[in-house]
Each structure stands twice: as structure tokens, then as C-alpha cells.
Amino acid sequence: MISDSNQNIEIEAANLSKHVTSSEGELAILSDFSCAIHAGETVAVTGTSGSGKSTLLGLLAGLDVPSAGTVTFRGQNLADLNEDGRAALRGRHMGFVFQSFQLLPSLTAFENVLLPLELAGISGAKERATHALERVGLTARLRHYPRQLSGGEQQRVAIARAFAPQPAVLFADEPTGNLDAATGSRIVELLFNLNAEAGTTLVLVTHDATLAQRCKRRLQLEGGRLQP
């Protein structure tokens, strides 16, 4: 059962580890990571390339399963759910923005935003999708395919898609990584404004220190370990 805990903790990770086996033996990508993220909090996970940021994001969002340790979302241990259970949880409570936008090339901007709404069975999905695209300033681009949009526009569609279902938590993986500085900063503004309006918990993975500064809390990873 999912319930608000007393401390209002949204996501809690305890002694989280992730190992992979390679030809050179076992490789630890993430070791003994623990933290609690409260509702409405904005958290930046920073670190150099290969420090385990994206792995952590995957584990917190239930996209991947840890080698050891637990992740709980609103008191629900994700390990107790099967693949479909975790998918349903993501559908109801989580949104995503990725570095490479991850728009479906065969769907229009509007259809891309509509997809998670329909999957979650939210009523008035079309109106919500239109509204979300209006909010990111793409009213004129509803029927455009991703390949007809610039990088900045594609990321705006991705942001609209992430916020449209009004998720409790938003995971953003290097949201400006593929954009130039000017476009990147506009995207960041948009992301934080929408996040503030909706009061969404934000977990932002970035190696950009300036961007990380915009978050209330910063978790620094190095070699898969959380730095004090």
C-alpha cells in the first residue's frame, strides 16, 4: 500500500548498490547509497560521467532493480512489485525528461504528449495535452513530427509530456545536455517554473553545476558513492 509517511518522504533509498558483471570481473556502478527525498523537494544528483548518476535515476524510478538495498516510494518497496506493478506506479506518479528527448518519431508532438495520459487512463486527455503544449509555447506545432522540430522545441514537447499527467515526481536526466547554452537556459526556466507551479518533487541528474544550484539539495556522486 502507498501512503504518505509521517515525514512526508516521497522516495527513500536504503543501502542501494548496483553491480554488473563484465569480462574483467564484477564492476560496482553504485555502492551503498542511501537518501530520502521529501515531497515537493528539488534534488540535483551531480557527478562526472560514469559516476553512477543515471544508474541511480533508473533505480529510484523503478526502471531497474538494485543488486542490493531497497527503494521505497511513499512507503511501497519497489522490490515487492513485479515489472508491471512498477510500470503502473510510474504511470500514476512519475514523469520523465531525458537528455535525448525520447520522443517517438512516428507520433506528432500532440500525440507524444497524449501517450502517457492515455496510458494512465486520464479523462479529458486531449484537452490536457493541448493545454500542456500551450504552456510550453508550442500551440502552433501540435501536428508536427519530432523531425520537423528543433532540439529546443523537442525538449519542450518532452517537458509538456512529463507535466501533462501531473506526476508526483519528475525525473530529469541531463535535460539540457543536448542543447546549446541559450536554448538550455530557456528550457531550465520552463522546467523550474512548471515544477514550482505544480509543486512536483524533482530529481534532476546533471553534471552542470549552475543547473544544480537551482535545486534545494544537491547529492554529489563519485565512483558510485555519495560524497558527504
Add this chain to the structure above:
Amino acid sequence: MIAWQLARQQLLSSWRSGEVRVLLFALVLAVAAMTSVGFFADRIQNALARQGGQLLGGDLAVISDQPLPASYSEKARELNLRIATTLEFPSMAMHGEQSQLADIKAVSATYPLLGQMKISDQPYGAERIAEGVPQAGEVWIEPRLAGMLDLKIGDMLMLGERELRVASILQQDPARGGNMFNIAPRLMMNADDVASTNLVQYGSRVRYRLLLAGEPDALTRYRDAVKPMLQRGTRIEDVQDARPEIRSALDKARQFLGLASMASVILSMVAMSLAALRFARRHLDTCALMRCFGASQSLILRVFLLQALMLGLLGSVVGSAIGYSGQEVLARLAGSLFLEQLPLPGWVPAMSGLLAGMATMLGVMLPHLLRLRDVPALRILRRDLGEQSAVSWLAWMPGVIVMLALVFLSARDAKLGGIVLGGLAALALVAGMVALGLGRVLRRVSAAAGGVWRIGMASVLRRPGASIAQVAGFSLGLMAMALLTLVRGDLMHNWQSTLPPDAPNRFVINILPEQIPSIRDFFRKENLAVPEIFPMIRGRLVEINGKPLDTSRYVDARARRLAEREFNLSIADVMQQDNKIVEGRWWRDDERGQPLLSLEEGIAKTLELHLGDRLTYDIAGERITLTIQSLRKVEWDTMRANFFAVTPPGVLEKHPSSSIMSFHLAAGREDVLNRLVRNFSNLTVVDIEAVLSQVRAIMDRMALAIQFVFAFCMLAGLAVLYAALAATRDERTDEVALLRVFGASRQQVRAAILAEFAGIGLLAGIVAAIGAEATASLVSLQVLHIPYSFSPLVGLATICGGLLLVPLAAWLGLRRIVDTPPRQVLLSV
């Protein structure tokens, strides 16, 4: 509901962006190939059987030596079959003082049910199509009879107690049939006149025929209904029973059409599999994203299953429609003959096309759908996940079962289906193994090679799975095309050699031994090639291995007939060229004069005779026992004089004999026949030119039909090549863009692509050439029973085709990307 909505939306979007077009195209092609080749093959088979039916005068004949009870005709009328009756008996025809034994055929007004009779006003004069049959009181006679009895139009001749007027010269009776060596010239009369001749009485040797024509279903029902009530001496024949040379040609044509139709099914399914592979790869991200947004595995399966169903339905409907119009076009192109009274293909084939299309789609898509269902959400962060996920072998089973079912249905011949499927399976296996093994070689070569070659080879190495699929796909496409080319070549060659333009068209029988030298002189004087003359001794089989022949031991009526009738024994020192020993051996020089026998294998089988059996013949009251030393296979469809039983020289010479010869007489030289008969009045000349022309016409039509179906299969083969190319097109687009970004010139990119596909094409060409030659030899020898000729040219063409066509096609497909500025390519990726 959500699944339906998502499926519809995604499919529409995929359609708009062009993603599903290859898959749909392959399905449309598969269904179109299946239905059009299937429809067309069926129609051609019906048409050929019908044209063959002309040789019988109908689709079916009930033949009896007693008048047929009315129940036979009543049953036919019940089934809406058209009927005609004929009576045949030998009788003397007289004109003045002259008389001649004639083969009388009395026909009802509806004769012939199929085909047309041709008549003229004088022997060998201008022919015209006969309208109806001889009027009451009139007869039509063959040119030979006119010559023998000095008859012309308007003369009266006596037949039994009746005087009849010669109204026309009968040039062609489609159902001439009969044993061509024992035929007297024909006289055709109206069935209503038979009674007045008083020739047919109790005990007369009369052959009664009830001819039937109509829908195939009704004919089958008639045959089933009548078979149990057949009395002794009554039998049912269709053209295949009646004319072995036509049957042999029809069987081969049917088998080739089966092969072609099967090849198109296999090719289309391979094209679909390759297209489905691409479809699945393109949707891995969609699935990962859907999983990320909360879609359950079952929802993903439903969404894609619905898309497959919708695509399947659309492809099947369009494919069936194209198939239907395609076969109509083919039928029209193949000549008006095939449209003659043919029932149009109805709803049943269209429905089966639809069902086959849906089954094919689902069978082919299932493993890919399961793969999509299992795509992990983490792929969104780690792109390599889900790419190579394996699906249980069970998932491939429905596709394999659908393929097997369709292949055997379209081949209509289990042995043919087995051989071709076995060949293809072996080829796929070999292609896979070779591609794997070659990977290692390429790794070494590319390490040593420079620039573009390394890039090209690296592309092959990086995608071992896709490369194997591609090599197998190209190999299958090339092999099917080469296989059909080879078998078609063998078949055409076989038919041409069966009935060359100078095939004998006249037989002369009753040649006395002392006439042989003067007949040879006659031919020399007429500037004609001197024909081969074969002695012929008539004998009745009376004992087998010392025991009197008991014909009642043969259950088969045909075996009984064969055993009871007189054999034509012949003498030969060397075996005829178109014969082949299948068991035992031909006699040596020192075996001349020994009582040995070489028997035709078919009659040996029918009469249950074996090598070493001793057969006693009664020849004009004298008995002689001969031991079977060899069994021969005889090509009856060559129309040459051939014998069931042959002895070495020095055995039968003392017995009374006559000889037979056959020769080719060019059109316009028929006057030779009149002189021959005048010089040697005892000779009987049998004209088989009309029969030969009919057989040739049938073979020409079949050859044409085979060419058309062949062309269609080539299209299916090209579709496979296209689908195999398209399978890795997306990745290649990325690579090209990247190479261009890094400053590779267009020439370098072109060279890299050409190098990669030349490697794949060469490999596929070699595998396909070997596979095609091996399978073609099996099909020719084991199924079509025609000689197989190894064709290095086709093999070489296949290899060159792979080496040149594959890179060329690849280049044409990717040219636009290479010519586009890299920035645009990257944006569109």
C-alpha cells in the same frame, strides 16, 4: 479500449511516417502472389485439362462394350452435365466394286462436347470448322478412305444395308484417339442412321461412349456416383487415362506451377519476416517509453497485436484484390484460350487469400510481438537493452506451421514440397553458418585492409544477427529465382526435345518383309530421309514361368485388357535412343539368337512381371519362351514407334512378321502418301499430324503459362531482396550521416557501402547457386522425371547477380542519404 485507441493512433502515425509500408508491401505481395499464382494455376489447370478434354471429346467418357443403360445419362442430366453419345465399330465400306475396312464412328447431334471438328471438300483441301455432325443419310470420310475407295463429295457408298452420301472430307476429329497402329480410316455418320445399316447386332464388336462435359464439381460428383454401378466391361476415363503423352505433359506443367506458387509463398514470407524484423526494431523505443509511462506487458502485446491484425486485414484485402486482378490480367495475356468457358474464381479463393494473409501476418509477427512485449523500460537509459533479446523457439512455431501449410497447399505435391523445403532449410542453415564463419575471416581481413574496406567490413561484423538474416534473405531470394530458372529451362528443353518440329507425323503399318528394299528406294526417289523400319511380330502371352496365364488374377481391368490382347514384339540389335534401361542390361553381341526379352517397365509393373521371369508367347500357333533380361523406360510422349517387348536378332525372324515405320512429312507434300499407297497397295498410312498439332498447342500454352508465373515469382524474389536491404537501412542511415560528419567524401561512403554489400552479395550468390543447382537436380530427376542438365551459366549468373545487384540496389536505396547534407540527415535520424 485504450489498446485499440493506441494501436489505431500508432498505426496511423506509422503509416503517415512511412514506417509500416515495407511490411505492408511484403504482405500485399505475399497475398497477391499466393492468390494470383494460385488462382491462375487453378484456371490454367482447368483450361489445360479442358483442352486435353478435346482429345477425348469431353471432360469424361463412360466407355462400354454394351449399350449403356439410360441411368448413366439420367444421372448426368441431374448434375447439369452436357452429354453426347458415340458408337464405334469396324465395318466394310463399299463403293462400286471396291471395299475397304473402315472405322465407323456414329455420333449424336451434340458431339463433340469440347473442341471442334474440321472438314473440307476434297482430301487435304482447305479446312473449315464443321457446324454440327453429319446429317441423317450422309457421312464424312477421312482423306485416306476417299483415296482408297476413289470417293469424292456427292458419291454414294454402301455401309451394311444402307446407302449413304459422302457430304464432306473429315480432316480432324479432336477425339481421334484409339490405338494408332490398328486403325482403319474413319467414317463418321449420324447415330440415327445406325439402325438402318443393320450392322449392330448381338455380339457385334461395338464400343459405346457416353461423353460428359461440365463443371469440375459436377464431374467429380458424377464420377463418384457412377463408379459403384460400373459393370464388367464398362469404365470411366478422363483425358489423363486416355492419353499418356498428354498426361505426362499436364503433370509436369502442374508440378512446375506448384513449384512456382510455392516459391512465391516462401519468398513472400521471407520478405515479411525481414520486414517484421525491421518493424520490431523500429518499435523497441516506443515500447520502452510505453513501459516507462506505465504500460503493462499485456497492454503492449495487445497494442501491437491489434496493429498486426489491422495491417494483416488491410494487406490481405488489398493483396487479394491485386491477386484477383493479376490472375485475370495473366489469363488474358496468356491467350484467349484460357478464358474459354472457364468458371471465374469465386469467393472461396478470395476468402482463403484473406485467411492465408491473416495467418501469415500473425505467424510471422508473433516472435517479434513477444520481443516487443519483453522490452525493458530501462532501455530508455541504456539503448543496447532489448536489441538482441531472444524469443523462445516455440514463438517461431506458428509461423513455421503457417509456412509449411501454405507451401504444401500450393505445391499440391508432398514430394515436391518436401524437396524444396528441405533445400531451403539446408540453404538457410548453410548461409547462417557461412555468414558466422566468414565473420572471423572478415575480422582478420578488415584488420589488414585499409579505409573504406575496413568500414564496410566493420558494418557486417557489428551486426552479426542482422548480417546473417540478410545473407540468408538474399540467398533465399537468389536461390528461388535460380531454382525456377533452372527447372524451367530443363522443362522447356525437355518439351522441345519431346516433340521437335521434325517429329514423325505419319506411321506406315503392314509392311511386308520383301517390300522393305523397294520402300527404301521409294523414299530415296522422293528425296525424303529413309525412315527406320521396325519388324513387328504379333503374339499372345499364354504362360508366365511355365504356368498358363490366368487373367482373372489381375484386379485391375487395365491389366486384364493388356494381358489379353496381342502383343507387338519387335527385334532390335541396339536399343532405341529414347529408351533407358532401368533394371538388368541390354544384350551383348554374343547373346544374339538367345531367347531373351527386354520389357517396358510400365507393363512389367502392371502385369507384375520381374527380371528373370519366363514368358511364353503364342505366335501364329507356335510357342516360344523368352526370359526377361532387362526392363526399359520408354518416353511414350515422343510419338516415335516404340515397343513393349523387344528380342535380340536371330530369335523371331522365322515367324511371320510385318513391319512398321514412322517418318516426318512436311506440310504440302501429302501427295507422296497417295503415290506410296498406289505403289504399295497393302500399306496402311496412319496420319497423326492432327494429334501432334494438338499436343504441340497444349505444350505451347503450358510453356507460355509457365513463363508468366515465372515472371511473377521473380517479382517476389526482388521483394525479398528489397526487404533484406530495408532491414538494416535505419542503422546504415545513422552510419552514413556520421561518416559524412567526420569528413568522409561521398566517394568514400559509396565505396564503403558497395564494399559491404558486395561482400554480402557474393556470399549470398555462392550459397544460392550451390543450393539452386542441388535442389533443381532433385526436382527435375525426382519429381518431374526429366533429365537434369547442370548449368554453370545460371550458377555464374546467380553469383554475379549477388555480387552486382545487391550492392547496386543498396546504393540506389542509400544514394539520397549520401547526397543530402549531413546536418539534414542527422536531424531526420
